[in-house]
Amino acid sequence: MRTILLATTNQGKITEIRELLAGIAEIISPGNLPEVFEDGESLAENAYKKARSAADFSNMDAVADDSGLFVDGIDGRPGVLSARYAGENADDNSNRQKLLAEMSKVENRKAYFSTVICLCSPSQEFEEALFFEGCCWGTISHKEMGANGFGYDSIFVPDDGDGRTFAQMSSAEKAKYSHRARAIEQFKDALLSMS
Numbered sequence: 001m002r003t004i005l006l007a008t009t010n011q012g013k014i015t016e017i018r019e020l021l022a023g024i025a026e027i028i029s030p031g032n033l034p035e036v037f038e039d040g041e042s043l044a045e046n047a048y049k050k051a052r053s054a055a056d057f058s059n060m061d062a063v064a065d066d067s068g069l070f071v072d073g074i075d076g077r078p079g080v081l082s083a084r085y086a087g088e089n090a091d092d093n094s095n096r097q098k099l100l101a102e103m104s105k106v107e108n109r110k111a112y113f114s115t116v117i118c119l120c121s122p123s124q125e126f127e128e129a130l131f132f133e134g135c136c137w138g139t140i141s142h143k144e145m146g147a148n149g150f151g152y153d154s155i156f157v158p159d160d161g162d163g164r165t166f167a168q169m170s171s172a173e174k175a176k177y178s179h180r181a182r183a184i185e186q187f188k189d190a191l192l193s194m195s
Contacts, residue, residue: 001026002191002194003060004027004060004063004119005028005029005030005055005058005060005061006062006063007029007053007054007064008064009031012149012150013065013180014029016171016175017065017180019171019175020184021188021191027063033054033057033058034053037049038083040080042080043068043080043114044116044118044133045126046066046080047064048126048129050066051118051120051129052120052126052129054120055120060122061119061120061121062119062120063117063119065116066080066115066116067113067114067151067179067180068080068113068114069151069156070111070112070114071103071109071110072108072111073103073106073108073109073110082095082151082152085099092151092152096144096152096154096155099140099152099155109139110137111140111156112136112138113138113156113179114134115179115180115183116132117131117183117187119187119190132184132187132190133186134178134179134182134185135179136159137158137159138156138157138161139159141155141156143155144165144167145164145167145168146165146166148167148168148170148171149167149169149174153166153174154168160177
């Protein structure tokens, strides 16, 4: 089984990705990786920066993702800035509260989540790295609902779900719809074809 370093300290992502790749790849996440400033103009640029930094630091293949929530009614925000929407050191709750406040008088609540995963080897250039993208369309709820998940899960209702937010679903239910799960499915297919 291939061993891949996962370049994140986000425990929610680590758990989700390990579950989705169980039996296909051993995912390690050492937690002592150099910090990367995510100043890319796209999710792909940020995912590459994190994967390349981790690959160079560890001298092994590394995978990183960057995700964003893009809301139609507020010109696509928070977008690439989703993780730090309420400020540089913002937590998930602060980001959700800022978004809900900004959406309080907005009628168009359509939104989509996008995840871009990058697999990168040491010294690999952007054009040579592998990218996998998954999207999930839905709406922003008027209030938080559910206690599972992380990030914006408690205010995002996927279109192809049953009316519940991601945070009201089990991890197995969320995996049926989630942007990250869809990107990981593509990544999983690529890993299987490489082995």
